[in-house]
Amino acid sequence: MNRWALVILVALGALAFLPLAGPRDDVLNFVFLILLSITLAQSWNIVAGYAGQVNLGHAAFFGLGALLARVLWIHGLPIVAAMLAGAALATAFALVIGAPAFRLRGAYFAIGTLALGEILRTTVNNVLPEISTLPAATIAGYRLTQRYYLALALAAVSVVAVAALAGSRAGLGMQAIREDEEAAEASGVGALRLKLTALALSTALAGLAGGLFAYYHISYYPSHPFGPQWTFDALLMTYIGGVGTLHGPVLGAVLYVVLKEYLAVRWVDFHLLIFGALFIAIVLLLPGGLVQAQHVIIRTLARRRPR
């Protein structure tokens, strides 16, 4: 467990007291969005940041988790069990497509998964074109704080999962693959097995996040969580914060949601212009994201200090 994990968990722990202060609903909704985004970004970060595989079909797993969890929950299963079932479905699908998909390297994996995600979205949109709305009784019993605490727990789980992974033997193997797959294989790292492990863990978290989405929203089109914008959001948050780090995606998620909600008041979707440009700048100039910027600043300040 590193220092950042502790800092983030303490911050999340402090947020547990927020509902006790009796805040307005919009405050709780706002923090909920941040927490969901942290989970989504962190889940994408596992496979892209640690194992180095840019998965552009991530929304498919978010969507699958939402799809199954919603159905089971509406039919009376407790939400946590329904979410776990959704995550299991997402992971099962990941393992089925994983082996053929990982025959693709680098950017080809990226465009291949993008196509897979779009296939799934179109299919779901065709099979389930009707909007999914909660039954009236469920709406009457809707409590925002329940959603809030579930989101808080899930964000904590995602942070703990990534922190545990980063220091583990498997995590180190994944990072070796990210840096140089051939060299990693030559040193005895089982690349395919570890990439599948990363994908399984990543999609399980994405599936859980999807379940949370299904629990939170009163009505939405079943194909909505399959939309590519969920992948793009996760990618932007992770890269802008710092891909392949524990605190980068958290920082990215907070910044992303804050700016998005702030701008949305006047200009819908305008945040994408800013984040698109910021993202390009980061890929070109600061591949480590804002986390790297912080290191650069600290180093510069340290150099200035008189000896």
Add this chain to the structure above:
Amino acid sequence: MSLLAQQLVLGVLIGGLYGLAAAGLSLVFGVMKVLDVAHGELIMLGGYAAFFAVALLGLDPFGSLALVIPLSLLLGVVLYLGLFGFVVRADEETRVKNSLLIGFGLALALHALAVRLWTADERSIVTPYGGSVLMVGDIAIPLVRLLSLLLAFLLIGGLHLLLARWRWGKAIRAASEDWQAALLTGIDVRRAYLLAFAIGTALAGAAGTLVSIAYSISPSIGLEWTLKALIVVVLAGLGSMLGTFVGGLVLGVAEAASAATFGGAYREVVGLVIFVLVLIARPKGLFGR
């Protein structure tokens, strides 16, 4: 029967635009190993440029190409000097990956900008001869779509000649075969790259013009057209522009056939399934010559 024939004919007509859309992507990827996933957004921009050239300047719809192509060339130069020129300094694998990410950021930004400037509404250029239909037996061929197909073919043929005969066309091909060898023979590889990228963007602009005449445009068509172009490039391979055009026709026909079989809702799926299967079957030889 004639319904199926009708759909196949419409498939061929849109297939020509798929080919034109893919030609620019294929050129840029083949020459520079830069995978510009904002290609669809460049098509979208070309469509808007044509739309406003017709609406504000009163140009003839097809005549607007004379304005859109130079503008797109210029945009290509700007994008290369400002963004993609930095990517080609890296080794090939990093090039593909970074260009993908940059193209992706560019796509998001251009989409947001287009929504901001021109709203999310769908638009289409209204031509004076818009409703004209050519009847062959009981098959109706919309005139503007037929003209678009012909223009797409002419543009790709022109590009083919340019690459085959023109001095710099040969330089572009040399740089794509082996840039180090090209450099050693005294070819200015950087300039060949700049030209290839500018021409690729101009092709996107031309494709966008034809799309806005024969079909319709909106800020969100980018991803769809990028995927179409990627599918065609995977189908046709790199290196032959005429092959890319044929690949576009094949995709158009495959979509029409699948729409006729499974219903229109799945017409987007067939191309993507072909795409994934070809990718997985040829993971290394992908985009091969």
